[in-house]
Structures are given as structure tokens and as C-alpha cells.
Amino acid sequence: MRRLTLRARLALLVLASVLPLVGYNLVGGYAAYRVDRDHAAREALDLARSLARSVESELRARIAVLEVLALSRTLAAGDLAGFRTEAEAVVARQTPGANILLLREDGQQLMNTIVPPGVPLPARQYLDNQRRVFATGGALVSNVFVGMVQQRPLLGVDVPVRRADGSVGLILALNPTLDAFEPLLRRDRASSGWILSIFDRVGARVARVPDGARLVGTPVDAALLRAWGTGDAEGSLETAAAEGRPFLTAFSRVPGIGWGVAVAIPLAELTRPAVRSAVTSLAVGLAFLVLGLGLAHLVARGISRPILALVGLAASADEGHAGGAAVPALGLPEADRLADALLAEARRRRAALAALVEGERRLRLVVAELNHRAKNALATVQALALQTARVEGADPTRFTESFTARLRTLGRAHDLLARLAWEGAAPGAVVRTGLAPWLEADGGAPGTRILLCEACDDPLPLVAPGQAQALVMALHELATNAAKYGALSRPDGLVEIACGADPAGHAVVITWRERGGPPLTGPPARRGFGTRLLERGLVHDLGADAEVALAFEPTGLRASIRFRPQPIQAPATSSGSRSEVNAASL
Structure with missing residues (x-):
């Protein structure tokens, strides 16, 4: 045919x-x-x-x-x-x-x-x-x-x-x-x-x-x-x-x-x-x-x-009618419309060629940005390795477990942001990404050992990519500490997490509260990796006006994270340099 x-x-x-x-x-x-x-x-x-x-x-x-x-x-x-x-x-x-x-x-x-x-x-x-x-x-x-x-x-x-x-x-x-x-x-x-x-x-x-x-x-x-x-x-x-x-x-x-x-x-x-x-x-x-x-x-x-x-x-060459010269009538209305469409397509091809040149220029910039992100990621991994080795000492088994868990958490944060095209994430999604290993252990949904309030699913301002990555790492450290020393180390222990906005509606507040764990007598004498990450690195990554408060109450640890979501920007921002500062400050 x-x-x-x-x-x-x-x-x-x-x-x-x-x-x-x-x-x-x-x-x-x-x-x-x-x-x-x-x-x-x-x-x-x-x-x-x-x-x-x-x-x-x-x-x-x-x-x-x-x-x-x-x-x-x-x-x-x-x-x-x-x-x-x-x-x-x-x-x-x-x-x-x-x-x-x-x-x-x-x-x-x-x-x-x-x-x-x-x-x-x-x-x-x-x-x-x-x-x-x-x-x-x-x-x-x-x-x-x-x-x-x-x-x-x-x-x-x-x-x-x-x-x-x-x-x-x-x-x-x-x-x-x-x-x-x-x-x-x-x-x-x-x-x-x-x-x-x-x-x-x-x-x-x-x-x-x-x-x-x-x-x-x-x-x-x-x-x-x-x-x-x-x-x-x-x-x-x-x-x-x-x-x-x-x-x-x-x-x-x-x-x-x-x-x-x-x-x-x-x-x-x-x-x-x-x-x-x-x-x-x-x-x-x-x-x-x-x-x-x-x-x-x-x-x-x-x-x-x-x-x-x-x-x-x-x-014929595109330049034959580049000046918009009229095409003689072909005797068929559909053919006349097709001729006009061919001329319009020739003009679009010239415009597309110009756009292709511009796109190639922008692609070079994107490649440079990706190279910059790769360097930032390597710097973050290097900082995690150094800090983990400093905390865990010479025990290779504990170093491998801790470092692997933190790398996986960093990978989950990147997966979340990649799915969202690095355009920001909802606070509830950030919380679930940081606590994914423990939620999966509870059957894939919160409610057994980790309780998420319903407000975490309410519409809240989106969190910028750099803030989301820092929150995921911080929540991972909180859950790891609770599993080792806090509420999740005992069968009857619970963790309650609440998300919400402050009364003015400009800031997001995430509250962490442990119950049923070993009684606390006060702040720990030794400041570990997680504590430094929350008190120093997280505050820096969340931006100006961010506050992180840790209360070591007898019933369990209570943490409050308050920050103002940053404007969503293109990937070619200074988030990479902030991660470097965060890693250096731990």
C-alpha cells in the first residue's frame, strides 16, 4: 500500500x-x-x-x-x-x-x-x-x-x-x-x-x-x-x-x-x-x-x-521565501494552506536553530552547575565520613553501619528532590523521607511506634531543596539516637511528631517528642554527631531566623525546629556552598 x-x-x-x-x-x-x-x-x-x-x-x-x-x-x-x-x-x-x-x-x-x-x-x-x-x-x-x-x-x-x-x-x-x-x-x-x-x-x-x-x-x-x-x-x-x-x-x-x-x-x-x-x-x-x-x-x-x-x-531552500513572498495559488485550498504551513515551518526552523544555539549555551551552564553539585555532594560525603570516623573511633563495624545509614539518608533526600525537580517539598514528605527506615519497620505507615499528627498532611509552605536535605539528615539523626538511647530503644516507647505553622503563618514548626524511653537526667555529657548536626549545622542550613531547641526532659527528648521556608530557586543556587559550610561546621 x-x-x-x-x-x-x-x-x-x-x-x-x-x-x-x-x-x-x-x-x-x-x-x-x-x-x-x-x-x-x-x-x-x-x-x-x-x-x-x-x-x-x-x-x-x-x-x-x-x-x-x-x-x-x-x-x-x-x-x-x-x-x-x-x-x-x-x-x-x-x-x-x-x-x-x-x-x-x-x-x-x-x-x-x-x-x-x-x-x-x-x-x-x-x-x-x-x-x-x-x-x-x-x-x-x-x-x-x-x-x-x-x-x-x-x-x-x-x-x-x-x-x-x-x-x-x-x-x-x-x-x-x-x-x-x-x-x-x-x-x-x-x-x-x-x-x-x-x-x-x-x-x-x-x-x-x-x-x-x-x-x-x-x-x-x-x-x-x-x-x-x-x-x-x-x-x-x-x-x-x-x-x-x-x-x-x-x-x-x-x-x-x-x-x-x-x-x-x-x-x-x-x-x-x-x-x-x-x-x-x-x-x-x-x-x-x-x-x-x-x-x-x-x-x-x-x-x-x-x-x-x-x-x-x-x-527548495528555506531562503527562497524567507522574505515572506506570496506563493501562487495551487488550485486546491488544502494545498494552499499546506504551502503556507511549509513557509511557516521554515520560519519556525530558523527560529528553532537560533533557539538551539541558545540552548547549547545554556546546556554548558547546566553542565557546569551539575559539576558544581557533584563537587558539593562529594564534599558533604567527605564531611559525613570524617565526622562519623571521629565519633565512632576505631571500630570499623560501627563506622560502616553509621556511615552507610547516613549515606542512604542523603540518597533518599536526593531522590525526593529529584522527583520534585528540585522545586521544593512539602514538610510531611520531608518528615517521611527522613524516617523511612523506621516507618518501613512499622509496616510502611506511621502509627505503631512513630506517630505523625494529621497536620503533617495539611497544606504548608514548601521547603526549599537545601532546607529539605538538612531536615532529612536531622530527622535521621533524631530517630537513630531514639533507637539507640531514647524511646525507640524500648518496646513501649513512642515518638510523636507534629508539623504546623506559627500563628503568623510565616514559619514552619516541626516538634519531636519522645515518651516511654529511659528517664533522662539532663543533657548528655558528650555531644555526639547528631547533637552537633541539630544545634549547629541544621540552624545554619535552615537560614536566617531558624531556631532549634533541644529539651532533655525526664520523660524523654523534646525537640522543636522552627524555620522560615526560603524562596524556591533554580538548582544553580548557593545551596551547594551552604552544604559545604554545614559539613565544615559539624
């Missing part, structure tokens, strides 16, 4: 806009085709049910005619000539073109209205139907078979002729013409392309519209025959029919007879509208695509020219 030209990208945009619409129309057309197909299947099935009921009525009417004729008195009296006259009258009135037969159980014909009297009659070869009539005693319609006399496909409607005792003695059969069923099919045929068929229990065609005369007696399509063999009363499926074309076929069984009726709809009638809709959709989509690509080409030409002009403008 990165190497595609603007014209190619616009062409892709047109394709992305048109093709989904074409696809949506095609999917919609297919969905409409499925709906039409389902509707046609239901319509064909309804027609098949209706035809099945009509076929049943037609066959029931013929069975009723035969059953009435079987009760003839002339037949019961054995008068075959008189009975023949009655049978021929029935054929002439109700079933023209058919013939009526009288048969014995072995199939021998005793009478056949289609054969003149006195002519020898053959025996019926198709005996399955009449055997079931003798076995069941009920009327039955046969499958299609080839007649011995007429030598053409026939079907038999057989009814029993009973003796006086009620047993079946003879068979009275009717062979209607198969074309007698075609009027039923033609009457309900909805379209000239539809195929309507009646078939027997084994799938042989009894009647068919169209081409009934040619296909009577032939089996139906194999797919329909397989579905018919499953015993389903009705259903629908795709078949090929005799023409070899695909059809949507619905079938239904004739109740009580066992025959079937099939209605086949050419799939072309269903697919033709869907194909026409799809072709129309594709043609319209192609037309829109060609139109869109043409418009994209014109738009690409209108955009590429200003872009090439902008490329030339960007590649």
Missing part, C-alpha cells in the same frame, strides 16, 4: 465503494430467488394434494359403479348375455372407451365388453390385483399393466362378486382408458411449462401432461422414485424428468389407493428472474465502476498537480 500512487488509491476507493453494493444486490437477488423457490414448492405441493384428492374421487366413482353392477340380478342368475347388455350400457353412459370384464379366480375371462360375444377369451396374465381382492374381499385398483386383448397399457379396477353365502366367487373388473385422467391434469395445470403426472404404486406413469400418450407406463425420474420408495406421504425435491432438464417436483399420495401425483416446475422459470436480476445488477455496477474510475482519474489529476508543486516548494 505504501507504494501505490494517488490514482491507484482512488481506484481502490471506488472499488471498495461499488463492489460491496454489487455484492449486496447479488445476495439480495439470491435471497429473493430462495423465497420464490420455497413459494413455488409450496404451491406445487398444494396442487399435488388437490390432484390426489381429485384422482381419488375419480377412482372411487368407478369403484362405486362396479360395486352396483356387481349386485345385478341377471349376474346372480347366471344370465351372462343379459348382464353383458347391462355392462355395455354402464360403459356407454359413465365410462366411455372403457371395457368391463368378468373373471374367474384363475384369471380366465368369462366376459369382455370389448370382445364380441362368442369369441374365445384369453386368461388374464396380471393376477396380483385380483388375488388380493379374493384375499381381502375389498375393491382394489391395480398398477399399470399391458392388456392381453388390447395390447396396450391398462389399469384394472377390480371389485368382488359375492355368492349367496357372501364368499367371493368372481371378479368384476373395469379397464378405463388412461387418457381419462388427462382432463384432471389439464384442468389444474397452472403453466404450460409445468409437468403433471399420475403414477401407480411402483412408479409407472398412469397419465402425464404433456406427452401422456408417449410416456404412459414408463417409470418416473429415479430421484422421485427413490423418494417415493421411502414411503413419505408427500414431499418436494429436484428431479430431471423425462426431458432431462432440472425440475422442482412436489408429490403427494392418493389416499386409500396408493398411487401418487407429481407436479414438476422447471427450475428455469425460477432461476430466469434471478439471473436477469443478477445480470442487471452486474451491468449497473460495472457502469458505476467505470464512471467512478473516470471521476477518480480526474480527481487524481486535480490533486497530483498541487502535490507536485508542494514537493518542489518543500525541496
